[in-house]
Amino acid sequence: MSKAAALLAFSAAGVWAQVTAEFSDPSRPGTVRIERARGGVTISGAAIKNVRVLSRNRAEEPISIRESGNVLTIDDNGRGNDGDLVLQVPFATSAVVKTVNSGTIRIENLEGEIEASNVNGHILLHGVKGAVVADTVNGKIVAALERADPKPMSFITANGELDVTFPANLKATLRMKADNGDIYTEFEVTIRNEQSRVQNKRGQWRSETVTIGQVNGGGPEIRLQTLNGKIYIRKGR
Secondary structure (H helix, E strand, O other): OOOOOEEEEOOOEEEEEEEEEEOOOOOOOOEEEEEEEEOEEEEEEEOOOOEEEEEOOOOOOOOOEEEEEEEEEEEEEOOOOOOEEEEEEEEEEEEEEEOOOOOOOEEEEEOOOEEEEEOOOOOOEEEEOEEEEEEEEEEEEEEEEEOOOOOOHHHHHEEEEEEEEEOOOOOOOEEEEEEOOOEEEEEOOEEEEEEEEOOOOOOEEEEEEEEEEEEOOOOEEEEHHHHHHHEEEEEOO
């Protein structure tokens, strides 16, 4: 398969196909970018140099793969299918994943930065060690970080719970908001409430209360927000 481009086409429902994709420079960390209209995405870090892509497509829809500048881009060309997309990548890989319907984003054992965006589905992160930005609309976010980089992070959903585990040595300023739910934390947190005015798309203003909490003296801001759901902030090892 060419490093620059590849095309996976599936001719029968339920058929699994696998290809190996290469980064331009495997000696340095790469990034995978995935955009899907439908279907789930699973990414696992492994002790490998290349990217293994395994896809199951329920329809005869091609998925394109192209690589440039150590960024591997995979998309379903907006045609929409309910198949599963599974990747094994080197541990140090960063991931940018976007999906809309009928799928859960699962990412585990990655050391790079993660951007995960869903609309109608969950986001599940386990054993990750880089900074995280995760958002969904109708779904929960469950994340377990083994290391918290000193960078801003965010975990946002509209309809669902947030359940995030940080390492015990976390130094951060938590910006927390649960409109119709409670906030629970296992950390010792210095709390204060902050009032602010926000403007909607119609130009209307409203007051908003955000809970600010400092952990271990404070640090980069971590935003945790849900409209309908609870927030759980757990202390790992």
